[in-house]
Amino acid sequence: MKRLKGKPIILALVLLISGFLVSYSYQLTKSSPQMVQLNDSQWEKEYFYQQQLLDMEKRNKQLREELKEKRHTIQDFENEMADREQVVADFVERKKKLQMLNGEVPIQGQGVEVVLSDAEYIPDDDQVNQYIVHESHIHSVINELLSAGAKAIAINGQRFMRDSYIACTGPVITVDGVQHPAPFVISAIGDPEVLHSSLELTRGVVDQLLNENVDVQLSKENQIEMKARLSAEG
Template sequence: MTRRSKFQIYLTIVTFSTGFLVATSIETTKLMRTEKMNNQLFQQETQLTDRILSEKEQNRHLENQLIDLQRQVGKVEEAMAARKEEAADILGQLEAARMQAGVVAVEGPGIVVTMQDSQHASTSADITNYIVHEHDVRLVVNELRAAGAEAISINGQRLVSNSSIRCVGPTIIVNGIKSAAPFVVSAIGDPGTLEGALSLPGGVLQSLQDFVQIDVAKHATVQLPAFVGDAKSKHS
């Protein structure tokens, strides 16, 4: 083998070795880079997982807070509803008491009973039997109260618990105010019930219609004034 041939063989070996080392170095570098990238990705995934777990824990904590606040709001709403219902009940009782006391003007469905002296009394009859007396008016008022009338007035005078109905000659005095026939008794309540109570067989209308003129009319709205006077004083 000549020297030239040996040199070529050595050169080939050196070139191959160098190429192998370079290729190995490149591959090693790639592997190291890949491993580094994998480590970075692993660290990022770990950090992301930890962050997700932390967010979930925080969300769970916030959800518990929200549930607790919703419970508190529910209790407050229940308390407010109970107080509102209680206030409405008290207000209703107050309005009912004010209506019964007659201190406020009221209106509502009801009936109007008009009573006046009879025009058909014979000349031989006792004329006093054919004029309206306080006991006739009182009979109508008592029947209306028994039938559930919420408020009653006579000729614009509101009746209260201590109101009296007195007769002085051909006039009637209610709450100290004198008025003459016709006597108009207005009552608030269920119109059908009130009219039915007066129209019972043997009842008020039947017992009075032969002596005085009496008319009953149902109304969708009846207006009654407030009581004017001293509710503490008893009219005799």
């Protein structure tokens, strides 16, 4: 009889546990996320928005490529303009230098000044021509200055060019038809040290002039100003 009484209790426990498991499974299933069901209209809207998004991304990519190309074009244009500006600047600078060399514009700078004067003392028994400055003396100074790198030369303030001519007429000299009396001031723009040293070489131009009874005064100048040549001014 005791064994029969224990079986209903075990059965009741089994049923209780089974009921709990079934109830728990139901609650778990009920609380699980539900799959959203979309109808045809919602699917069409979703597809439409996705296509718009894809189109916008594609268009943005195209715009980025166009912007990149335009930036390259602008950069190339700026480089070209810079090159042109440099070419123009170089041309202007070259033109200015040529004008200076041709005496078309005034010029100033450092340089040297050479003053050639007739001898103060002339012996009674000697020829006067042996104690005055001739065009050959002036040519000697000018040639030495040009060889030493003089950028511009003037005689008594008148620009001397490579095609200029000098003639001696008694006590005066004529430069391109303009007469100048002694003393003759030859100005040269360039490196003062180089020009000065070139003239003072042993047995150089200054020594030769002194031997030929020409009074020579040589000085370095911090600032020399020269006008344009007469033909350019007139």
